Amino acid sequence: MRSPCVTPAIVLRSWPFGESDKIVSFLTESHGKVTGIAKGAARSRRRFVNTLEPFSLVNLRFQDRPHSTLAFVQACDPIRFFKDLTASLEKIAYASYLVEIADGLAGEREENRKLFGHLREGLVFIEENGPSLSFLTFFELRLLKLSGYQPVLEHCRRCARDFRENAQPGWSFSARDGGVLCGSCSTLRRETIPLSGAALQALLELQRAGSILPQHLSLSPVLKESRPALLRFLQYQARKELKSAFFLDDFL
Numbered sequence: 459m460r461s462p463c464v465t466p467a468i469v470l471r472s473w474p475f476g477e478s479d480k481i482v483s484f485l486t487e488s489h490g491k492v493t494g495i496a497k498g499a500a501r502s503r504r505r506f507v508n509t510l511e512p513f514s515l516v517n518l519r520f521q522d523r524p525h526s527t528l529a530f531v532q533a534c535d536p537i538r539f540f541k542d543l544t545a546s547l548e549k550i551a552y553a554s555y556l557v558e559i560a561d562g563l564a565g566e567r568e569e570n571r572k573l574f575g576h577l578r579e580g581l582v583f584i585e586e587n588g589p590s591l592s593f594l595t596f597f598e599l600r601l602l603k604l605s606g607y608q609p610v611l612e613h614c615r616r617c618a619r620d621f622r623e624n625a626q627p628g629w630s631f632s633a634r635d636g637g638v639l640c641g642s643c644s645t646l647r648r649e650t651i652p653l654s655g656a657a658l659q660a661l662l663e664l665q666r667a668g669s670i671l672p673q674h675l676s677l678s679p680v681l682k683e684s685r686p687a688l689l690r691f692l693q694y695q696a697r698k699e700l701k702s703a704f705f706l707d708d709f710l
């Protein structure tokens with residue numbers, strides 16, 4: 459029998475299973491996404507001391523089970539509960555969205571320490587600073603990069619025309635093409651979302667910012683315009699509808 463794995467992890471989702479168990483999905487630091495069964499978790503909270511609630515940062519100990527994709531959750535010790543995250547509906551909406559898009563893009567059992575760190579830092583940021591549209595967009599763009607889906611924003615995906623040298627109107631975003639299209643190429647695609655030069659420029663600056671949200675940029679008004687394009691791209695890559703996005707709409 460394999461020995462248990464121990465890793466920091468963030469609870470993504472949990473749901474009841476049978477009368478007394480819970481299925482829990484985690485983003486772990488060293489094993490990517492892990493889904494496991496927590497025996498007795500629905501009946502008694504003592505054993506897991508509320509550590510299976512969404513956004514909990516825990517030290518997870520799990521063991522793989524033969525012939526099953528569900529691991530056996532042996533223990534979940536709290537590292538951080540993010541109590542202030544659940545103090546306002548707005549923070550809950552943002553945190554739920556961050557967790558859902560990370561869940562959608564992270565690979566099962568694919569180690570991605572930077573992706574785990576990005577989600578952890580994202581939850582810390584929302585808890586300590588409150589939500590902002592600039593942060594949300596920065597989080598999305600970096601998440602896409604770290605999970606291998608970075609959209610191309612510098613040049614047209616079809617004809618390679620450079621946006622900065624051809625900043626005339628008509629540019630749009632195409633989820634199917636994985637980035638932006640110039641005015642001419644946009645006419646060849648049906649499912650594109652128009653982007654103004656200012657919005658595209660703002661996205662480019664955030665994408666180039668690396669791992670730290672640039673404080674000197676005040677981008678919120680133009681970023682609102684890019685919401686539909688980014689959301690469609692995230693849903694396209696996650697291959698599912700992102701339910702928490704509708705809840706988030708009330709606060710943007």
Ligand SMILES: [Zn+2]
Pocket residue numbers: 614615616617618619639640641642643644
């Ligand atoms: Zn083009």
